[in-house]
Amino acid sequence: MEFEQAYRLTQILTSLAFIQQSIEHIRLYRNEIIIFSSRIIFSLILLSGLYTGISLIALFIIALLLLVRFQGPYNGGADRMSLLVLCCLCLVQILPDRHWQEVAFGYLALQLVLSYFIAGWVKVINPEWRNGQALSDVFGFSVYPVSESLRRLSSSHHLLVVFSWLVILFELLFPLSLLFQQSLILALACAAIFHFSNACFFGLNRFLWIWIAAFPSILWLQDRLVQHL
């Protein structure tokens, strides 16, 4: 994937993810309407492809205001990834030199790889993840299962061991998928299914859209690395 193509696709997917996040806030509180309406407007401008520089800077300022408003991310990892994607898009926009633009966009791709690899590493070194107990705890007493009926899964020991290892192996092996374009596309499809499952079981819908928004950066980086080898 070409740099311009990947960069523009990331802008489009990010603006759609931001619109989805912001619409969820609009109906909740009077004093949040202005800031999230502004976020939707600038996301729409970014989506249109006009004034991308201005809209990215405005979205970055809004992101800082939201950080202060909620004293941190509203939605944990999803908001952190949203900020990371936005920072990298802004840097590409303001950096004058193509080399440094590629470094900024490559940083996003690197963090995407690390988001899977580190998550896999911290699980594989934890014996409770290796024997299925951790996933049993997630279903059994954590706040994440979206329905009480899902809590019953905590007693499905063999199933949870299999799923724990599937998650661990997928996350740890993700960096190897960079070797070939086909393997990367397959890994990203698995990643999308993984985020889709998390959205269904744990209600983490924002993770799905913002992680997918970062996918073009890794497709570009893989292409770029292969060209250099």
Next chain:
Amino acid sequence: MLRIFKLLLPAIIPSWRFFDVIAASPRIQYVLLNKQSENLSEWQEYTARLRQLNPITILKRLFWNPHWNEYLFLVSCAERIIANQNLSSGVIDNHHSEIEILKRIYRALFSHKNSFDDKGLYLQFRLLIVNRENTQTPVEVIFYSSAKSLTELQCQHGI
């Protein structure tokens, strides 16, 4: 400025340690009080979790999931309060997290009312911990919020 940078830094250099340890989990319970002292009702759990979800609702929630995401935010606020409780020194400021939890419980309970009739009432919440040994009945209460007047919550916090 330093505060903003401290908030921004974990996004620029993320740790990505998702679910590394499944720690004890907070539950939020609330109660309505009369004149900041007398309980008018039993402690109730505040949760967005339903008994069962059908596949269509689950698919819709991929695009529209405000109440669940708000619930996860309140859990984050509860975890911040618990983390502050565990600090042995320093100034503990739970004001932001307390108000966020109180006003969002208030809105969930009374959003259908345009003008609130029971102006003398107060809302309070407490945090309990659930762990592997006590999955059904949280036993350890680790925090009580201050009791806030419903009128104050309605007027001052933009609900």
